[in-house]
Amino acid sequence: MKPSALDLAEAAVAGNRRALAQLLTLIENNAERAAPAMSRLYSHTGRAHIIGITGAPGTGKSTLVAAMAQAWRAEGKTVGIIAVDPTSPFTGGAILGDRIRMRDLSGDEGVFIRSMATRGALGGLAAVTLDQARALDAAGFDKVLIETVGAGQNEVAVARLAQTTLVVEAPGLGDEVQAIKAGILEIADVLVVNKADRPGATQTVRALRTMIETGHPALKTRWMHHGQMIGVDDRYPLEDQDVALWIPPIVETVAADGKGVDLLVSKIEEHRNYLETAGLRAPLERAHLEVELMNRLEARLLKRLLERLPEGVLSEMVTSVQQRTRTPEQAIEALLSQAEVLAVES
Amino acid sequence: MKPSALDLAEAAVAGNRRALAQLLTLIENNAERAAPAMSRLYSHTGRAHIIGITGAPGTGKSTLVAAMAQAWRAEGKTVGIIAVDPTSPFTGGAILGDRIRMRDLSGDEGVFIRSMATRGALGGLAAVTLDQARALDAAGFDKVLIETVGAGQNEVAVARLAQTTLVVEAPGLGDEVQAIKAGILEIADVLVVNKADRPGATQTVRALRTMIETGHPALKTRWMHHGQMIGVDDRYPLEDQDVALWIPPIVETVAADGKGVDLLVSKIEEHRNYLETAGLRAPLERAHLEVELMNRLEARLLKRLLERLPEGVLSEMVTSVQQRTRTPEQAIEALLSQAEVLAVES
Numbered sequence: 001m002k003p004s005a006l007d008l009a010e011a012a013v014a015g016n017r018r019a020l021a022q023l024l025t026l027i028e029n030n031a032e033r034a035a036p037a038m039s040r041l042y043s044h045t046g047r048a049h050i051i052g053i054t055g056a057p058g059t060g061k062s063t064l065v066a067a068m069a070q071a072w073r074a075e076g077k078t079v080g081i082i083a084v085d086p087t088s089p090f091t092g093g094a095i096l097g098d099r100i101r102m103r104d105l106s107g108d109e110g111v112f113i114r115s116m117a118t119r120g121a122l123g124g125l126a127a128v129t130l131d132q133a134r135a136l137d138a139a140g141f142d143k144v145l146i147e148t149v150g151a152g153q154n155e156v157a158v159a160r161l162a163q164t165t166l167v168v169e170a171p172g173l174g175d176e177v178q179a180i181k182a183g184i185l186e187i188a189d190v191l192v193v194n195k196a197d198r199p200g201a202t203q204t205v206r207a208l209r210t211m212i213e214t215g216h217p218a219l220k221t222r223w224m225h226h227g228q229m230i231g232v233d234d235r236y237p238l239e240d241q242d243v244a245l246w247i248p249p250i251v252e253t254v255a256a257d258g259k260g261v262d263l264l265v266s267k268i269e270e271h272r273n274y275l276e277t278a279g280l281r282a283p284l285e286r287a288h289l290e291v292e293l294m295n296r297l298e299a300r301l302l303k304r305l306l307e308r309l310p311e312g313v314l315s316e317m318v319t320s321v322q323q324r325t326r327t328p329e330q331a332i333e334a335l336l337s338q339a340e341v342l343a344v345e346s
Numbered sequence: 347m348k349p350s351a352l353d354l355a356e357a358a359v360a361g362n363r364r365a366l367a368q369l370l371t372l373i374e375n376n377a378e379r380a381a382p383a384m385s386r387l388y389s390h391t392g393r394a395h396i397i398g399i400t401g402a403p404g405t406g407k408s409t410l411v412a413a414m415a416q417a418w419r420a421e422g423k424t425v426g427i428i429a430v431d432p433t434s435p436f437t438g439g440a441i442l443g444d445r446i447r448m449r450d451l452s453g454d455e456g457v458f459i460r461s462m463a464t465r466g467a468l469g470g471l472a473a474v475t476l477d478q479a480r481a482l483d484a485a486g487f488d489k490v491l492i493e494t495v496g497a498g499q500n501e502v503a504v505a506r507l508a509q510t511t512l513v514v515e516a517p518g519l520g521d522e523v524q525a526i527k528a529g530i531l532e533i534a535d536v537l538v539v540n541k542a543d544r545p546g547a548t549q550t551v552r553a554l555r556t557m558i559e560t561g562h563p564a565l566k567t568r569w570m571h572h573g574q575m576i577g578v579d580d581r582y583p584l585e586d587q588d589v590a591l592w593i594p595p596i597v598e599t600v601a602a603d604g605k606g607v608d609l610l611v612s613k614i615e616e617h618r619n620y621l622e623t624a625g626l627r628a629p630l631e632r633a634h635l636e637v638e639l640m641n642r643l644e645a646r647l648l649k650r651l652l653e654r655l656p657e658g659v660l661s662e663m664v665t666s667v668q669q670r671t672r673t674p675e676q677a678i679e680a681l682l683s684q685a686e687v688l689a690v691e692s
Contacts, residue, residue, distance in 0.1 A: 035675055042673040282668070289667050289674070294648065296678050301647035302640065321635050322628070327388040328635070329381055332642050 009037035012139050013044050017112065020139050024114050027131045038131055044138035046285075048080070049272055052162030053147045054187075059170040060194045064255035064264075065147050069111055071258075071265045072143050078110040080136030082129060083147045112136065130161050130292065161288060163281070164271045166264075168192045169208065171200035188248050189271050192264060196252035208250050246274050308339040355383035358485050359390050363458065366485050370460050373477045384477055390484035392631075394426070395618055396507065399493045400533075401514030406540045410514060410601035410610075411493050415457055417604075417611045418489050424456040426482030428475060429493045458482065476507050476638065507634060509627070510617045512610075514538045515554065517546035534594050535617050538610060542598035554596050592620050654685040 003011070003019070005026060011019030027034045055061050062083065069079040114132065129146060136144045146162060167188035191212075193204050249267050253260035275281040306314070317335055320326040326334070349357070349365070351372060357365030373380045401407050408429065415425040460478065475492060482490045492508060513534035537558075539550050595613050599606035621627040652660070663681055666672040672680070 039673045039675060043670045046670060286664055286668055290664050292674055293664065293667070293677060293681070296674060297651065297681065298644040298648045300678060300682070301651060302644045305643065305647060318632055318636050318639065321639070322632055324389045324392060327385045328638055328642060329385060331639060332646060335639070335643065336646070 005033055005035075005037035006040050009040035009135075009138075012135060013041055015140065017109065020112065020135065021114075023135050024132050027135065028116060028128055031128070031131070034131065038134065041135060041138035044140075045134045046137070048133075048137035048141055048144045049164065049268075050133055050137070050144045050146065050162045051268060052165040053145060053168060054149070054165065055168030055170075055192075055194075056149070059168040060255050061147055061149075061168050064168060064192065064194055064253060064261075065145055067253075067255045067258050067261045068145065068265055068268075069143075071261050073108065073110055077142040078140065079112070080133075080139070080141035080144045081111070081113045081147065082132050082136070082145070083113070083115045084125065084129060084149075112139075112141065126161065127292075127295065133161065163275060163284065164189045164268055166190045166192055166268070168194050169204055170195040171198045171204045189246065190264070190267050191248050191250045193250060193252045194255050196260065197254045201252060205250055205252065212248060212250075246271065246278075305335070305339045309335065310338065313338050351379055351381075351383035352386055355386040355481075355484075358481060359387055361486065363455065366458065366481065367460075369481050370478050373481065374462060374474055377474070377477070380477065384480065387481060387484035390486075391480045392483070394479075394483035394487055394490045395614075396479055396483070396490045396492065396509050397614060398508030398511040399491060399514060400495070400511065401516075401538075401540075402495070405514040405516040406601050407493055407495075407514050410538065410540055410599060410607075411491055413599075413601045413604050413607045414491065414611055414614075415489075417607050419454065419456055423488040424486065425458070426479075426485070426487035426490045427457070427459045427493065428478050428482070428491070429459070429461045430471065430475060430495070458485075458487065472507065473638075473641065479507065509621060509630065510535045510614055512536045512538055512614070514540050515550055516541040517544045517550045535592065536610070536613050537594050537596045539596060539598045540601050542606065543600045547598060551596055551598060558594060558596075592617065592624075651681070651685045655681065656684065659684050 003022070005023075008019045008023040008026065012023045023034070023037055026037065053061055053065055065081060065083070069081060072079050114136075116129070116132070133144050133146060165187050167190075169192065171193065191208050193201055193208070195201070249270075251260055251264045251267055253264055255261065272281075275284065314335065317326065317331040321328055321331045349368070351369075354365045354369040354372065358369050369380070369383055372383065399407055399411055411427060411429070415427065418425050460482075462475070462478070479490050479492060511533050513536075515538065517539065537554050539547055539554070541547070542551075595616075597606055597610045597613055599610055601607065618627075621630065660681065663672065663677040667674055667677045
């Protein structure tokens with residue numbers, strides 16, 4: 001007999017790694033069936049340090065993640081890793097080489113690695129990753145690392161779930177520009193220049209430093225949670241408070257031979273301590289939760305509306321919009337009143 | 347007295363460029379006030395060829411857009427351009443140099459250029475761009491070009507509004523990899539290697555060709571509208587139909603001196619003709635409209651729910667989730683029943 005979602009959750013919380021793996025699969029494949037498990041384990045969450053690692057392809061993120069995991073293991077901390085790989089129909093999969101490097105860590109009960117394709121569920125990726133991170137948190141991992149390729153809006157959304165976000169660059173990739181354009185740099189709590197033994201590392205560090213310095217006024221508003229106000233309706237007017245600023249440090253690493261990794265790990269700890277002492281940890285979590293609730297509400301409301309629509313109505317509406325007999329706005333009003341929910345009020 | 351949104355729409359449709367400019371500003375700044383104008387002009391839409399142009403920074407997209415506009419002008423066609431610039435808090439603005447090049451086209455009544463920052467409204471960018479493209483369509487422009495930086499999910503969303511999507515690459519940027527990772531390549535109807543007089547152009551073309559060839563099975567499913575099924579509930583099982591495949595052509599250009607631009611323009615026309623003859627134009631528009639309606643419905647439903655919530659309830663719920671006395675799921679159920687809309691049904 002297959003174990004129930006609840007059984008999996010209880011076993012995972014109790015430390016059963018096999019149950020944890022099954023639970024993560026369930027979360028990825030069937031959010032609805034996983035829901036009771038999420039409820040069961042939710043009270044065990046909120047202890048792990050959730051760390052996002054993002055950056056362009058070729059910056060050596062996976063190697064860096066493996067090196068960081070080893071550093072934390074040496075301190076006796078447990079590490080859960082979720083690696084999110086965008087899967088192009090052209091390439092058909094993740095960069096396996098990177099994944100393989102992670103195997104250095106296998107056989108260690110204190111490390112748990114999960115690789116996830118982003119096939120399909122683009123909209124739901126952040127939700128799935130969030131729930132998986134929660135499962136690892138509830139299973140007792142001290143550090144939960146979420147590795148994403150810093151290419152799309154979606155990856156940025158994933159990184160935003162984290163308490164501490166690393167943006168990884170490497171010399172000679174022209175990444176400085178890429179990062180700015182993609183809006184990735186402004187989400188960084190710690191900047192890493194990996195492959196720092198390569199030519200051009202000094203210039204990359206200098207370029208990043210310049211951007212941080214010239215961007216100083218912008219940095220201040222970062223404490224509105226990456227451009228988003230922490231908390232609703234100005235209950236956290238952080239700009240008026242006497243909160244120390246966190247200027248993202250730039251750390252040079254050579255992940256392949258471990259150089260700089262101890263310093264990086266200590267900077268990550270420093271950032272977590274900063275969040276605590278500045279009183280920012282709770283408002284940050286609150287902001288994350290608010291965004292999550294809004295996203296879930298939207299999806300739920302739409303689902304219910306669609307379920308309530310009489311057969312064929314949606315299709316008719318689209319047809320009328322396409323034939324220009326209704327505007328999109330008129331179609332929405334009609335759909336709302338047909339579903340007899342949330343109809344227009346005067 | 348300020349003209350009303352309706353007045354602006356009527357004047358814009360009648361060919362008044364000043365009114366059109368004001369209307370586009372209204373759409374960008376105040377969707378609600380612009381709504382009557384959108385209704386007014388909607389019946390005039392559906393005639394323009396909407397073309398998306400995307401690619402990494404440094405590929406020369408803006409120059410290419412200007413060169414294409416000139417080529418179409420030489421054929422007597424009118425061209426509307428919407429240039430979408432992601433604005434980083436670090437850089438504070440668009441790359442002005444690129445914009446300036448567009449001025450070669452100014453003074454020509456048959457060309458209309460609109461530059462839009464993406465400041466703020468990330469979620470709403472696609473909606474705003476779509477409505478602006480509709481305004482240009484209704485104002486009678488033959489070609490409506492939407493230029494975006496191919497960096498984020500959001501830009502991909504914008505590109506997906508188009509009938510024909512160009513992905514622009516340039517030699518020596520390492521963009522082949524970037525494009526695949528970002529999932530941009532698979533949305534291309536026409537691939538452009540710009541700056542083709544630079545070293546490495548041949549390799550870039552070859553890399554793209556290889557990707558297209560090895561990706562052939564994937565290409566087939568592209569006719570499910572970029573990985574998304576065209577039409578709801580399998581009413582358009584295109585895979586079973588005898589629809590000719592469109593293999594994205596690769597066109598080399600040197601936009602700065604106009605080389606290859608005529609060929610590019612003819613390939614774009616060819617793609618439009620292909621959509622017509624393969625019977626794909628209508629299903630593609632239908633798929634776009636469906637996505638638009640779903641997005642608008644979601645936003646509307648959430649807005650109304652939040653309006654109906656008693657004061658302080660949302661904040662209380664977030665607090666209880668943060669304190670782990672409610673799971674996110676339980677909070678959502680509570681919010682739905684508090685708003686007395688779409689409550690749980692057995």
